[in-house]
Amino acid sequence: MQNQPIYITALSSISPLGTSLKEAWENYKRPDHFLQQKNYGTVAAWGSALTEDAQIKILDLKNSDSKYKNLDPSVLYAIYASREAIAQAGWKDGNFGVNIGSSRGATGLFEQYHSEFIQNGEASTLSSPTTTLGNISSWVAHDLQTQGPEISHSITCSTALHSLLNGVAWLKSGMANKFLVGGSEAPLTPFTIAQMKALKVYSRYDPSESEGFPCKALDLDKKQNSMVLGEAASMACLEKGNIQNALARIEGLGYATEILEHNISISSDAVCFQRSMKMALEGIDPKEVDVVVLHAPGTIKGDLSEVAAIKKIFGKDMPALTTNKWKLGHSFGASGMLSLELAVLMLQYQEFIGVPYVKHDAVPKQINRIMVNAVGFGGNAVSVLLGKI
Structure with a gap:
């Protein structure tokens, strides 16, 4: 069960x-x-x-x-x-x-x-x-x-x-x-x-x-x-169970909390995200992840640290990176589910939605797996890996 x-x-x-x-x-x-x-x-x-x-x-x-x-x-x-x-x-x-x-x-x-x-x-x-x-x-x-x-x-x-x-x-x-x-x-x-x-x-x-x-x-x-x-x-x-007409399958879950050094900060290479992404990837080759939907709140340190964490986990096999906060803002406690919604839509329509002012080098031709990240004040990170049905 x-x-x-x-x-x-x-x-x-x-x-x-x-x-x-x-x-x-x-x-x-x-x-x-x-x-x-x-x-x-x-x-x-x-x-x-x-x-x-x-x-x-x-x-x-x-x-x-x-x-x-x-x-x-x-x-x-x-x-x-x-x-x-x-x-x-x-x-x-x-x-x-x-x-x-x-x-x-x-x-x-x-x-x-x-x-x-x-x-x-x-x-x-x-x-x-x-x-x-x-x-x-x-x-x-x-x-x-x-x-x-x-x-x-x-x-x-x-x-x-x-x-x-x-x-x-x-x-x-x-x-x-x-x-x-x-x-x-x-x-x-x-x-x-x-x-x-x-x-x-x-x-x-x-x-x-x-x-x-x-x-x-x-x-x-x-x-x-x-x-x-x-x-x-x-x-x-x-x-x-095996559900017909499902939108996506949850293939991995990860979570982590950093030691608090400042009320709103996480480390420069987001150790919390490294841990949560690694946990979500357990048993899955990082090369099989096509896209990561970032938390990326639009702050200088927040965005840089999350990308640094992704580079630590994926190395030279970087997935395509995107976020939706440039378009609809940061909705705090609802934001992670909106990111997950974007991920499910990309899986369904088989189309990558990028950020217009960012050059996207790795745009996948086929999208089978997407990781979604979220983090709160003090480094309460969650990573969810979704798979195409």
Whole structure:
């Protein structure tokens, strides 16, 4: 039972790329980005928001039930994407587990409630139950009327891939047959953006410049940090056994944590990524990996260290490297699952999606295996190796 393969049988997301895999793929084929400069309260910054169509769907969801009117966008995004995922997978009996995480959780509501407290000296009745991190999985489980375990966690930016790790562990243990896993994030709020700016990692791109890309993720020659936040939720349905019509097979999993030397740093050659990738490759020749979808947040040190780690593991047989953060920003706890979605799309369509301002020397003619990386503050790395069905 433990050795049965684990398959991804459905994927769904709501993001700046749209609300369907077809829409996401069409937007990946376009060379332009989805980052916009605007004011978030008193903070002016680049950001990547949901499409207008997606925002309308979230508003419809919010107004569909009186209980949903007081929920944070991060919870509503998760409910929407989760409904779509289980519909794709054909799960109808509610007999599955839920593990959805978030780096920040209900940050929009938290900021609102805290502002009201500062002004009035009193907290709103719903301020506590609607801002806990457990809020997301709990509401999804309630909405889908599930009968299995429901788990929430935050492992910063590697949260969604840690959810996948946990789902696989439950399946392999025999304690569950199906698991819904993913991440949700709505970080385009004044205080969240201000926090990133305080770390000196946020994009200061001037639109009058000629390059045209506020986030230069995977540009190893950039002279300044260029991270941009984006909002999204992304979910995957996991099942074990030989599943027909599955989207991809999970062929390897790896994880590692570095000793913390600084609140946000990892080592110059990302030892955590070296360990997680090596674990994910156990029993598989690195030459058989065609593409790596990098975490690559758009920071100088973050991007350089991850590429250095990949070179350590793959040596002269370097796979093609890509990322999606230049296009849709960094959605913190949801970002790893969005990267996994890109990987599955490339496996399905057999086409490599590169970064327009990066010269790609190794573009594979056939794509059979893709590795997906994510890492959070303090070096919480996860690597997932996917195989074509």
